[in-house]
């Protein structure tokens with residue numbers, strides 16, 4: 308008992324911050340870049356190396372029921388310390404980093420008490436992180452920023468999330484006076500290539516709901532994302548020698564151009580924001596005989612989303628009618644849906660996160676994701692899963708950085724969610 312008390316006194320705020328930062332700085336040493344071309348899970352074996360390391364960390368802090376499956380999904384349990392049953396909650400982060408930029412030999416540096424000026428990441432290569440280009444830096448003046456050396460990404464997306472969850476579990480373990488129910492943690496591969504959730508064993512995870520700790524600025528709380536579909540448009544033409552082509556040739560590229568023009572020009576990614584949906588032409592390749600267009604369709608509103616899909620099909624039909632033959636075919640499939648419809652019937656999930664942020668001294672900022680998340684897919688697999696900030700900024704490139712104070716706040720939010728869930732039940 309005496310020994311325990313002594314330990315609690317020693318385990319002060321400074322120690323807590325250093326633990327979570329040390330963990331983070333250790334994690335970014337692992338290159339865990341995912342790869343969309345390999346068709347394996349995890350997509351790169353190096354993610355498994357990191358998963359094994361993490362497994363040892365979870366063992367070291369005394370978590371239970373630790374499993375790492377062949378697909379690289381690492382689960383563990385912090386058992387309840389209460390005398391009655393309450394819902395099991397989960398915290399989830401992804402282990403991989405973006406294929407967009409190398410995550411090998413990351414050399415993080417801490418800029419103490421940031422003064423609001425340019426940060427020279429690499430003097431040799433003139434790589435500068437400047438508030439003139441990234442004004443969000445100015446929200447963090449006076450804080451301690453972890454930055455890159457300008458040659459790799461940092462990997463705060465999402466190793467900051469992992470460090471926050473692991474250290475929060477360690478903290479709860481060290482502080483049995485904080486009552487909490489059973490908590491599951493889950494670390495998955497391949498989020499950055501859109502495959503973080505597909506082999507996630509929701510039944511084995513066994514939580515009533517969970518939070519992904521992923522994403523940016525302090526306070527972010529997200530439970531809305533796009534409804535998403537992909538469409539492949541194939542235009543079939545007829546090639547004839549151009550010298551004798553009159554009334555015979557059908558140039559598929561020109562018909563494709565008509566199709567593109569039939570979609571609203573002001574409903575594209577570059578002309579929309581907030582809750583505005585769009586049609587996005589991702590790729591086109593063509594010759595006279597055949598042209599293929601790849602589109603994605605996005606909208607937060609399910610009814611508008613369905614209307615967009617119908618609009619595209621109708622555009623194809625109109626072209627076929629106008630040309631008097633079946634030139635255009637559309638092959639369309641849904642990709643994911645807005646998790647809001649799964650979260651809304653259980654708003655306590657959001658209420659608890661909201662209250663936890665407030666108690667942690669963080670102002671919640673609810674926003675709609677203009678994309679998808681692992682959590683959206685998990686929500687439709689039976690695990691309602693909104694997203695909470697992990698603190699990093701400028702993801703997927705060399706200008707990525709994370710304030711130490713943001714990591715600390717996110718970690719506090721995890722602890723508070725555990726505490727408030729227990730208080731509620």
Ligand SMILES: [Zn+2]
Nearest residue numbers: 464465521522
């Ligand atoms: Zn992420």
